[in-house]
Amino acid sequence: MKKPTLFVFSGLPGTGKSTLAKRLAIETGAVYIRIDTVEQALRDLCHQEVEGEGYRLSYRVAADNLKLGLNVIADSCNPIALTRIEWNEVAIHNQANLINIEVSCSDKAEHRRRVESRLAEVPGLAHPDWESVEAREYHPWQAVDIAIDTAHKSIEASSQELLNIIRVIQTPITTSG
Known part of the structure; x- marks a missing residue:
């Protein structure tokens, strides 16, 4: 059996992260787990504030x-x-390859426009406003496998860029000799 791959997307709301993740799922047939959906389901079912529970449940589903x-x-x-680190441990404990993908939008005005014009996809989930996105704790990666900046690009162009990089990463290197 071929070793599976865990693709972990990271990035602030409104960068195009979920759109790219969904496109990759469609393109590859991979299982798609959206933390927003898991967390909102927990809120709806348990009527409590959710913090790390959505991630922990998602780690198990991914595993x-x-x-x-x-x-x-x-x-x-x-x-x-x-x-x-926890996503990395999921990959290690399940003998999977890990590809970390950070999605950003370097154009602040474009990013703000995206945040303010987003449509709700997850029933019951309120999207953060621009001030909340700016105030959100987010530590940029020091080293990431793939970094995609979606500023000034169509989703098609960003998606194709991502797929091209993944193909290069997943292509075995052969040596002659």
Whole structure:
């Protein structure tokens, strides 16, 4: 059985992260896990504030699928070292490759426009406003496998860029000799 891959998306709301993650899922047939959906379901069912529970539940769902040999896409802000380490542990414990993908939008005005014009996709989930996005704790990666800046690009161009980089990363290097 081929070793599965865990694709972990990171980035602030409104960067295009979820759109790219969903496109990658469609393109590759990978299992798609969106932390926003998991967390909102927990809020709806348990009527309580949710913090790390959504991530922890998602780690288990990802692990179940990786054990089956399925590729998994984890779509979340993944804002701090702790969650990044935990996703790494999910990959290690399930003998999966790990590809970390950070999505950003370097044009502040464009990013703000995206945040302010987003449509709700997850029932019951209120999107953060621009001030909340700016104030959100998010530590940029020091070293990431793939960094995609979606500023001034169509989603199609950003998606193609991502797919091209993934193909290069996943292509085995052969030596002659």
